[in-house]
Amino acid sequence: MADKAYITPTVLKWARESAKIAEETAARKVAVTKEKIKEWENGESQPTIKQAQTLAKVYKRPFAVFFLSDIPKDFQLLNDFRKNGSKPLTTSSIFIIREIQQKQAWISEANKENNEPKLPFVGRYSLNDNPKDVAADILNTLSLNPSNYQFENPIKEWIESAERNGIFVSRTSFIHSKLKLDSEELQGFAIADPFAPFIFINSDDWQAPQLFTLVHELSHIWIAESGISNDANPEAINKGKFHPIELFCNEVAANALMPEELINRMRSLLNLNSKELFSAAKKIGVSSYALLVRLLSLKLILIEEYNKLKKEADIEFYEFKQRENEKKLKAKVSLGGPSYFLLQLNRNSRLFTQTVLDAFRGGTIEATLASNLLNVQANKFNKLEAQIYK
Known part of the structure; x- marks a missing residue:
C-alpha cells in the first residue's frame, strides 16, 4: 500500500483554488475522480505521497506547503486596471503573475540587502502630471530617440x-x-x-502591440502604480469604459513612441x-x-480620412500577418523553433538571469534557489548563460 501524505485539507483546497x-482538472492530473479530490480537501481521506507531489507540481506550490498547519500568506494579486467585463484571470495568468512576483521579491530584497539606491x-x-512630460522623461532617462532607432526592431532597443x-523586462x-x-x-x-x-x-501578440504595452507598463512605473493591463491600446479612448490609470498610461505611451x-x-x-x-x-x-x-x-487628418485609411489598413495588416505566419512556420520547420534556453532567458529577463547567475557563481545563493528562479536545471546554466551574449 502506498504511503499516505497527511496533508492539511484546507491548504490543499486553497492551493487548487488560488x-x-x-x-x-485536478482529478484528471492524478487519475482519480472529482469526488476523491473533494474527500482530500474535506479531510475524509488522504492522497498518496506521489499524488500529493503531482498536485504540488500542477498547482505550482512547494510540496512542503501542503503540510503547513494553516493557509500561508500568499502574494497579493496586483491591482486589476482592466476594463469592466474583461475575461477573468485564468490559471496561466495567475501562474505567470505569481512567478514574476517571486522573482521580483527576491531581487528587491537582494538589492536592499546590498544597499543599492x-x-x-x-x-x-x-x-496629475502632463502625459507629454512623463513621456519626455521616459525617453530622456532611457536615452531613446524614436526618430533614430539603432536597431531595425525598436522593441529590442527599448x-x-x-x-x-x-528595469527587469520579462516576455x-x-x-x-x-x-x-x-x-x-x-x-x-x-x-x-x-x-x-x-x-x-x-x-x-505581434511586436508592435508588445512595444506599446512595454511603454504603457513603463508609464505605470513612472507613476508608481503597480497593476495588470489588457487595455494597452492607442484606440482605448472611451473615458467611461477604461480605468483612468490605463488611459493616462496609453497617452504617455503614445507620446513616447510617437512624439x-x-x-x-x-x-x-x-x-x-x-x-x-x-x-x-513599422519604422517607428x-x-x-x-x-x-x-x-x-x-x-x-480628418475623421473621413481616418475611417478610409483604417479600412485599408485592415487589409494591409491581414496580408502582413499572413506573411509573418508563413515566415514563422518556415523557421519552425527548418530550425525546430526557438531554443528552449532563449525562451527561458526572455521569460526571466536578461538582466534578472545575469543577476541570479552572478549570485550563484559568487556563492551568495544555492543551486536549488537559482534553478527555481530561472526555471532551468543547475547543470544547464552554461547553456542559458550562452544565450545572453548572442
Missing part, C-alpha cells in the same frame, strides 16, 4: 535600454506547452518597486495611403492603427 484549477524615476510623476537602467506567451497565455486576458503588468521594478509583456514633433515631420512627407502608412508605422515600431489614432488626435 491556481484557478477546477476539481475536474532606490531608482529615482519610480513614482517621479502622478496622474528592452535593452530599460534593463540598462535597472513569454506560455507557462508550458499546454498552458498558453491569452493576450485578450492579459497583455502585461508592472510592479513599480523602487529597488527592483519589474515588467511582464505577453508575447502572444508630436516626429509625427508632424512624418505627416509632411506622407502621401496618405495604406502602404505608406504601414511602412512609416508601432501599428498602422496606433499611427492613425495619433494623427487623428493631433488633428493632422
